[in-house]
Amino acid sequence: MDKIFWVTLVLNIFLFTFLTTSFYLLFSPTALSPPIKEERFWNLTIIHTNDVHSRYDQINSAATDCTKIQFEAGKCYGGTARHKTLIDRLRSESKNSLLLDAGDQFQGTMFFTYYGGEVNSKVLNLLGYNVTAIGNHEFDKGPDVLAAHHSRLTMPIVCANINTTLNPTFRKNIKPYHIFKEYDLAVIGYITDTTGGISNAGSTLSFYDPIPIVQYYVNQLREKGIKRILTISHNGYGPDKELAAKTYGVAVHIGGHSHSLLANDTTLPDYDLALGPYPTVIRNALGEDTLIVQAFWSGKYIGHLDVSFDKKGRVVNYTGGPILVDQSIPQDPEVQKLVKQWREPFDKYVKMVIGEAEDDYDQLNCQRGECTMGNLITDAMLESRNNSDVHAAFMNAGGIRAGLLKGNITRENVVTVLPFDNSLVEIKMTGQNVTDMLESVVSRWENKLSRKKITNLSKTYKLLTNEFVSNTGDGILPYPIETVPLGNVEVAVEDYIKSQYIIKPYLDGRIEDYSLIHEEIKPIDINEPIHFRYQL
Template sequence: MKIRYAMRPTRFVPLILTATVAVLLQTQAQSSDNGWLNLTVIHTNDVHSRLDPANALGVACSADDIAQGNCYGGAARHKTLIQQLRQGKQHSLLLDGGDEFQGTLFYTYYKGNVTAEVMNDIGYDLTTVGNHEWDDGPSIAARFWANLKMPVVCANIDFSKNPELAKLVKPYHIFEDLGVAIIGYITPTTADISSPGPTVSFTNPIVAVQKYIDELQTNGIKRILALSHNGYAPDMELAAKTRGLDLIVGGHSHSYLGDPKNPLYQGPYPTVIKNLDGDNTLVVQAYCWGQFIGNLDVSFNAEGKIVAWNGAPVQVENTVAADPALAKKVDGWRNEFEAWAQTVLGHASDSFDLVGCRSRDCLMGNFVADAMLNYVRNKVTKPGRDNKHGKPSIQPWADITIVNSGGIRAGLPKGNVTVEQIITVAPFGSNVLQIPMEGQELLDSLDAVIAGRRNDTGKVVTSFIQVSGLRFGYDSTMRNSTGKHVLKVEIRDRNKKWRKISPHKTYSVVTTDFLLKGGDNIFLSLNRTGTIQHEKQDQVLVEMVKKVKVIRPFLDGRIRDVASTTAVKRAEEEARYATEWPAGMPEHMKRMYPLGTRQLRE
């Protein structure tokens, strides 16, 4: 369906300006000839091709969503709101933290072409590289960057084996009129979670960023920012382990920073970190799907340090009027696939959300994993050569499904389930595979997921999992300890009986080609015999919804924390301050701020 934009006045999230900040801003304004600078930084990240507005689950808005005000973002609204945020500001920069495309039918149809046109239309000043820009290989990424009218920056990619890409991405960009330089960087796990190919590699962002800070300072640049696609906690770590960086505008972790009362809350906006020199480095991010636009006013003094700031993320609600010209463009592009996109496959009895998908079993994860397993178990193939009577043959029994939570990109609302929604849930075009796997390898992989790292390779596991036909427990109080992390792993057999997994037995596992190639480091990347390839993951989900007709969300505790309530509370009490920090914060930062992020808000 086409989105009907509400044309009511824009409502902004109120900003709180302290007396101290107000005085500093006024002083700065009066001292602009003395090397001070007022700058408004407007930013987005992880829009994931949501050119149309989307609901809170990240899928296209229904008529009910629009009527109830549960409809956010959209390129045409972004353009209106960004113009309003820039109005009256002498100096502003519009930045994007990566992952602008991949995730909806717009990407499936246009492979980033229309996303580049939208970014040019809105008037972005700079963007960095997201991991999903690489999902279809470097050639698609290169085409996207070549179509952009703004610079692309990323400092921690080694392009030495691919000089053509090196022409499109630079480590930093200097806005000469502002005396501001911005360095880009990306998660070094990109090779494990996407498909950049063998001609590029990813280095330590802390080392790379410091290298270019030093270079810029040597050349007289005092005001230095970073544009990141590395996640909230790693951004804070980089801020703490570098010197000379004023502000990090982030992405990748889909972190909402802002109002602590918002259930999405992960930290203050901005989060203030002391760097190696004891100076402030600010960290900001603006959730995902274009639901919020970050808006931060900063004041640089004559030495190039940020001495005052004020801002908050602005939610892009129904009340934001769509820019008519851009809305017309988006509708025109959408017309090419509108009828197919709105094909109704079945009905959801209630909403399937993503709550918990990255730390336990969840509604959306159960649906995807169960659908994949049931599809393979019930798949009927065409007659083979050895079938003399022409009767259909059934694929061999499949025991379990394991799929990465990071590959589940949206939820499903209550009501009709459409083709567009399913492709938004599973947009990557991954193939569903069936492979034989020994029990011990399964146990090792499950243990690695809970521990966060593989013992055999030392590689970080970059996604949680969702499962079907399998259940296991783990003790959350032992997550960072050595040894085994999973307990009582069981597989449901053909007779629907739960049996303890045998390390020496071979099981039939349904997964995706992404994981089989070593994606997210959940499985070892091995040459395997006996692999059966099925359809694409989105096609499998489509067929299962059509077959079942009505899908019902449920949780059954297939992944459960078996730690006692007392032990969990004790562990939480012992780590009361540390747990306020996102995972990955350096220990010296926790000592510096013993009250965690709460202290930064005081």
């Protein structure tokens, strides 16, 4: 009996345990949920800006200060207060996001001219950028001012192709890439290797071809186990496409420098300026797709790209586009209050009306041929020396930073058009020198032939230009040339507008598109970075 009792007891305990365990497994919350599967893809929201050029208050379509009338007509764009609203909204909609800037926050308005970089630092910190690249205009006041700016920033600064060996102070805050450990992702930075010739970087810094350097750091990161890799560059749309095609291992290239609008939405007000789709898809050196994005300039648009990565760090899905920062996006009140405080020291002076434009002055075409803004500036330069024996004046397109809209012209408009505080200088060149210069500039980007308008090659001519050009800026002159300083280009233009008061834009054929009558001449490649075409 005892044996039968214990056997029965053991069987009952086993049966009870089995039934209760089975009931728990069948009806517990865990059992009712679908089985957990490992996620195949990882998602990231990329928010990006480039070439804001100190447009921290709202602007109009000419990228100058928006007036009360323009605001009431709903024609204002950008500004840090709207950026804050939009960036916060995009971040709130994404579990994983990065905010990146591709350089050239410096230069362009009184926010930089007056404060010399301090407000630029505050804006980047205020908006909470996760990483920033370096633009060529960040060197406009030299590497020491830029190093001070970097010391104030709360995010990493990345630039892989800059040699800082001779400038340890500058090197202290720069690194080739930054790893976001929480995302298992890295961002490599680089800048155009022409920076030494188009900026005030000085003799202690040098710049290298970014293509082999980017690939070197991609390989280094992959050896560390980092497979999700982005680049952030100030290199231009065309050069970025070349780099994307000649490298591998990068999922997305976030660009700047060429002020390129990439867009698919035909309803955008600037769609006719778009150089390609957003994103632009390039086959890399291994035949895999890599993406390129850029978001125009002046803060009028903010780039927004949602991407999905596979386990190998490749993009398997993407969606997004540039977001127009118009008046439908409210201004953050606290940030706008700050912007007004920053304006106070210079606001009254720069709002003084100095003249009136009968129609809009175009700046965008200065990169491609004759433009009304270029004609106004060179006319003003010549007028400043009206009683002298100067023969001509020429201006680099990269020095013309905005246009003018019909209506009142203020001092701030002139500062925004010509923000570099550039000296007006007189130089002497022979007819042969002038011809060689014109041939070199024209053949560099457009064609191999031009009409030679200089008939006396041995005669010495007096010409006006700016100090930047005379010192080989933008590569227009092959070597520095002796100058006679004459004042300031900005002052010459302001004085000219004051003297005329009412000015009217015009074209007179001073630059001719010779390709229209010579089919064998190679046309302009619109995908080349516009920063390196010239207005003569």
